[in-house]
Amino acid sequence: MELMDKIISLCKRRGFIFPGSEIYGGLQGFYDFGPLGAEMKNNLKALWWNWMTRKHDRIVGIDGAIITNPKVWEASGHVQSFVDPLVECKKCHHRFKADDLKEKKCPDCGGPLTEPKVFNILVPTELGVIEGEKTSAYLRGEASQTIYLDYKNVLDTTRLKIPFGICQIGKAFRNEVTPGHFLYRQREFEQWDLQWFCHPSEMEKWFEYWKEERMNWYKSIFTHPENLGFYKHEKLAHYAKRAFDIEYTASPVGKEMEGIHWRGDWDLSRHSEYSGQDLSYTDSETKEKFVPNIVETSGGVDRAFLFLLLDAYAEEGERIILKLNPRIAPYKVAVFPLLRNKPQLVELAEKIYGDLRKDFATVWDDRGNVGKRYYSQDEIGTPYCVTVDFESLEDNAVTVRDRDTMKQERIAISDLKNYLKEKLNV
Ligand SMILES: [Zn+2]
Secondary structure (H helix, E strand, C coil): CCHHHHHHHHHHHHCCEEECCHHHCCCCCCEEECHHHHHHHHHHHHHHHHHHHHHCCCEEECCCCCECCCHHHHHCCCCHHHCCEEEEECCCCCEEEHHHCCCCCCCCCCCCECCCEECCCCEEEEECCCCCCCEEEEECCCCCHHHHHHHHHHHHHCCCCCCEEEEEEEEEECCCCCCECCCCECCEEEEEEEEEEECHHHHHHHHHHHHHHHHHHHHHHCCCHHHEEEEECCCCCCCCCCEEEEEECCCCCCCEEEEEEEEECHHHHHHHHHHCCCCCEECCCCCCEECCEEEEEEEEHHHHHHHHHHHHEEEECCEEEECCCCCCCCCCEEEEECCCCCHHHHHHHHHHHHHHCCCCCEEECCCCCHHHHHHHHHHHCCCEEEEECHHHHHHCEEEEEECCCCCEEEEEHHHHHHHHHHHHCC
8 A cells, every 4th residue: 555545544544634524425625633633733733833933032923814805815916817717737736827838738847737727716705694795705815915914913013123023823725626635735724824024135044044944843843854855946926036845855745845935025015005005114223114025934734744644654564653753743641551450450540641641642541452552552653651560559660661662661650750751852
């Protein structure tokens, strides 16, 4: 079986990801995160958020609405591009104006093209309760637009001065022509974005800073950081001086995970023009007035989630192991009584379980034998398993087993929490 199929199967079997509305036959391009997937995704988002807003003291976060005034999408250029018939590459999904192409293949990768169509990737919706009097709006096609809309409010309500950043994690929706490859190309997905506002003369410096900084963050959470790389875009938007993707190069499907974009003054200028509001910035010391330039880092949360699973998956004989970074793993610790029918063991194990739960995401397992429980925890990436055995009743210690080394250590119950805190680095 191919790696991707193994991951899809594991996700379903263990409750990471379920196909959306499965009992009705599903809906293409939609997925639900199950109990383990929701834990892992929350861990991932918390890591991103804390790293953005605490490691960097000039960044604040927002949580914007999914539906905005429809004019936003005129300013962003999303509506304009509906007018021209486009063809889409079935392989790399890049789109081109049908009239511009000399040959019937993708200029970027040589892949086959769809028939020319008028694409509207935005997902329309209607507001209002009276039929015939509804207003049309769109679910946001990219989360970042909300940041531009709130840029002035953030400036006015905080003490931030340029350079500074606004970050956000949020859902976006796209009518993809060809959704597929599991979480890679969905119609509803989540993005984590940073818009970094700076003086035009400092773009070079900040672009390079964020390019490296974002790569370092991904490297800190992937099991095999050597599988991460940059892809340099040669074809650039007219306002962009450079653009890079952070890629998961070992991906069996698409590789793109996050874009580092030079957006210049494009976004704020457009929103100034379309809204009639002055979005320029005046330096309080030099009195210089300018439109801030933007470095954007825009990543796919679901893509990172998928790549982390692909990257962590390992097989050792019969064992399937998710070698996930402990900070991301859905559970940090599993607790077992050696035998489920020995009340003394169960009682002590329950006490330890209840105590560990206060500090760590902890799971209980008393099914089958200990070997099977280890296998079961390895498969969902639980870094440590704690077994309460008959000796525990005598020596007040437990066996702690490490997922990656399979080594077992005897640890005093009174030291257990500190031991785990140190090992898990939490
Ligand atoms: Zn292509």
